[in-house]
Amino acid sequence: MLSLSVVNNGNDRFPGLEDREKLSYTEATLHESMRLNPAVTIGVPHSTTCDTSVDYWTDVDRFDPHRFLDSNGKLSPKPESWLPFSAGRRVCLGESVAKPELFLAFATLLQKYRFKLPSGVITKFEEDKDTYGGLPAKYEILIEERYK
Numbered sequence: 769m770l771s772l773s774v775v776n777n778g779n780d781r782f783p784g785l786e787d788r789e790k791l792s793y794t795e796a797t798l799h800e801s802m803r804l805n806p807a808v809t810i811g812v813p814h815s816t817t818c819d820t821s822v823d824y825w826t827d828v829d830r831f832d833p834h835r836f837l838d839s840n841g842k843l844s845p846k847p848e849s850w851l852p853f854s855a856g857r858r859v860c861l862g863e864s865v866a867k868p869e870l871f872l873a874f875a876t877l878l879q880k881y882r883f884k885l886p887s888g889v890i891t892k893f894e895e896d897k898d899t900y901g902g903l904p905a906k907y908e909i910l911i912e913e914r915y916k
């Protein structure tokens with residue numbers, strides 16, 4: 769598995785789409801984030817879709833990017849129960865645009881910054897009940913520059 773620091777190669781370039789296949793863990797992390805907190809709600813509570821159903825995933829509420837990787841650390845084929853872009857007639861027409869864009873933004877942020885939890889802060893993966901659209905509940909994070 770290649771790390772973002774290898775892609776960084778002395779901080780002289782941003783991650784590109786050519787790195788996508790090599791950065792399987794980064795891609796798997798995005799998949800897992802979208803499984804638990806999809807960016808688009810589809811008119812039914814996310815808890816009723818198979819992305820978060822105990823019938824389709826082991827330890828369904830645990831954040832674990834490894835569920836999208838094979839034994840060699842490569843990205844596995846997309847599971848049928850992974851549906852942040854929906855499926856069938858109403859499938860998202862922008863999936864092939866959104867996924868590479870998300871990869872570039874996420875990989876660039878992770879390459880430049882280190883994201884940490886301040887001591888004593890606990891992550892909250894449940895939805896913020898005060899906002900519409902399934903946004904995650906608010907909690908503090910620390911962001912540090914990796915290279916100065």
Ligand code: HEM
Pocket residue numbers: 806807808809810811852853854857858859860861862863865866870
């Ligand atoms: C992370 C980003 C995105 C996610 C998670 C997402 C997810 C979805 C979902 C779940 C639906 C189905 C909604 C429903 O059935 O009610 C949908 C529909 C759609 N999406 Fe996206 N989307 C994303 C980005 C985009 C982008 C960037 C575009 C355009 C370039 C796009 C274009 C569309 C269109 C046109 C539909 C309607 C398809 C139809 O009903 O015929 N989406 N999207």
